[in-house]
Amino acid sequence: MATGADFLLSGSAGVQLQEGRRAHEGRRAILLTRKTDVGEFISLASTMGIEIIEVIHQPGSSDPRHVLGSGRLEAIRDELKAKVEGHPWSGVDLVMVHHNASPRQLVNLNEILEFEVWDRVRLLLHLFTNHANSVEARTQVRLARLRADSSVLREIVHRETTGERMGWGAGGKHAWQGVLETVQKEVVAVQKKQRKHARSQAERRRQRKRSGVSTVGLAGYTNAGKSTLFMALSGKDVLIEDRLFSTLETTVGRMLSSPRVLMADTIGFIDRIPAELLDAFRATLAESLECDLLLLVLDAGDSLSEIDRKLKTSRRDLLERMDGDDRPITGVVLSKIDLLKEDIDEIYHLVEENGLEVIAEVSAIAEQGLDELCQCILDELIGPPLKFHLRHQTEKDSTPIERLLHDLHECGQMDSQIDNGEQGFEIEMRIPKLDLDRLISRHPTRVEMQ
Ligand SMILES: Nc1nc2c(ncn2[C@@H]2O[C@H](COP(=O)(O)OP(=O)(O)OP(=O)(O)O)[C@@H](O)[C@H]2O)c(=O)[nH]1
Ligand SMILES: [Mg+2]
Incomplete structure (x- = not known):
């Protein structure tokens, strides 16, 4: 059997190994909750093809150590272990908790239940991994999972150090410390890449605004x-x-x-x-x-x-x-x-x-x-539509009217443009005030507002 920590650290490994899009489809889970309103959680799980077989509701506020009471959790563990033929939980390979668990709660739950446990954050992380289609999305999800893993790892290292719980797998404190350092280095590397990307996006936004x-x-x-x-x-x-x-x-x-x-x-x-x-x-x-x-x-x-x-x-x-x-x-x-x-x-x-x-x-x-x-x-x-006349070129201002019309189309939203022959054009359009003012100052005799 995998150690508890393997279940808790699906994060970075999952993303590095390109966790399959359907990796969790068809899984059966039980859901532990303190609240009655579980509809959205079940929708999130079903988006990933995970079926919630039973909702176990324990009223009251969340236990700071392990969300539900320890007596209830031990009873659930025993039932999960027993796996009697025909039990409604047969085929259940996942326990979900309707709560954003702290690293401490997550490690405790895993320890008591001796089973794969996902809290709400882990469910979202797995779901994001499944839905990440672009490089941008995959980088962000990777960062989120690495960060979640480092907080769990810190909790494990803390336990190994204080002797609260020994023997997470074979490694002991030094091995976990090593894993934590590797994950933290990766967090720094991904963050650096992301910051570079964010800077170039911000520059693109500034350029758009200037134009x-x-x-x-x-x-x-x-x-x-x-x-x-x-x-x-x-x-x-x-x-x-x-x-x-x-x-x-x-x-x-x-x-x-x-x-x-x-x-x-x-x-x-x-x-x-x-x-x-x-x-x-x-x-x-x-x-x-x-x-x-x-x-x-x-x-x-x-x-x-x-x-x-x-x-x-x-x-x-x-x-x-x-x-x-x-x-x-x-x-x-x-x-x-x-x-x-x-x-x-x-x-x-x-x-x-x-x-x-x-x-x-x-x-x-x-x-x-x-x-x-x-x-x-x-x-x-842009502002409301404006009406004005655009006059033909003269000796003093020889810019062809077609050129002015082209410029207007470029900088605004033309609603109507009626050709009045000798009189020029009657125009109704939305145009940024700055652009219209510029046109008027360059060609004061050609524009007449209505
Ligand atoms: N009947 C109806 N369904 C709509 C309408 N607009 C969107 N939908 C449906 O609502 C669902 C969600 O639409 P999306 O556009 O993907 O919603 P979104 O806000 O982009 O969702 P996320 O990207 O998942 O956050 C789809 O099944 C759509 O077909 C609408 O005007 N009428
Ligand atoms: Mg969308």
Whole structure:
């Protein structure tokens, strides 16, 4: 049998060996919990193809040593060991704990149960490993797993040092100290690589800003419909699935209706995600959150209590991630409006109670409200449409009118352009004020505002 530590350290080894995408599919687990609301945890497990056979609920607050009481855990261990023919737990090879366990709790649980144990953080780490499709996502997941492993290793080394528990496998203290040092060296190396990548991303963002391009960031709870909305507005193909955490990296694409506006789709939020884990995704989130307009996507098909819970989580995660001075304008977009089952006024009320404002109701699938959302985005980023006359060239100003029209198309969003023959063109368009002022100062006789 593998030692307890082998189970606890699936992290770095798993990522180094490119843990198979389906590595845990078909596994059967029991779930230990102090809370009754386990729906989301079961969804996370089923996303990985893991079936929860039984939920064991022990009411009360979490035990600081091993989450559940030791008597209960020992009884579970004995039952897992007995494996009587026909027992409902036959085939169970994993115990899950509905809790973000501390390293101490995790090592204790493993010791008492003598079984493979995953807490909520470990479940998320395995799930992220499975879903990581890009180099960026894989690097971030690797960093998160290495960090989780170092905290468990520190706990093991501490125990070996204080004699609290001897003999984790053959090595003893010195061997574990060696493993810990190796893992910590790797953390430093991966962090260095990630920082370099983050710096070049930040430079790209600065260049975009200098060239007058604005960015719309999409954020929101996992499975809210961010990627579907991104695809509808940018036309760029991204992964869309009815599961949690389909997206783990940021994709940037131009908005179809205005090529000077970029959109960024990114990883979603989830309740009580440990700071350590979120930290590994900091660069990815920055790519989307450092924007001019942030759209918080909220699934309108949820119940009111779910909407409230997801809104609070998203809001907290967002505010924590942003500097007070640097915060972009934020508006709530109600997605999946075709699945609405609650009173819409109550949803608006909840959003307001959370200090935010609904700016659009859309269904990317039923193609509802998308034009209105685009107009709203352009109003916010560029300003309302302006009407003006553009006159033909004269002796004093010989720049051909075609050239001016070309420049206008380049820097703004043309709504209509009517050819009035001798009179020139009658134009209605959205254009950044700076660009229009520049045109007027260069060609004062050619532009006449209406
Ligand atoms: N009925 C309906 N379903 C939608 C709509 N938008 C998205 N969905 C579905 O909701 C599920 C999740 O959509 P995604 O776009 O992948 O959600 P996401 O927010 O990107 O999710 P993660 O990347 O996992 O955080 C998919 O099954 C979509 O088909 C919509 O407007 N109407
Ligand atoms: Mg997505």
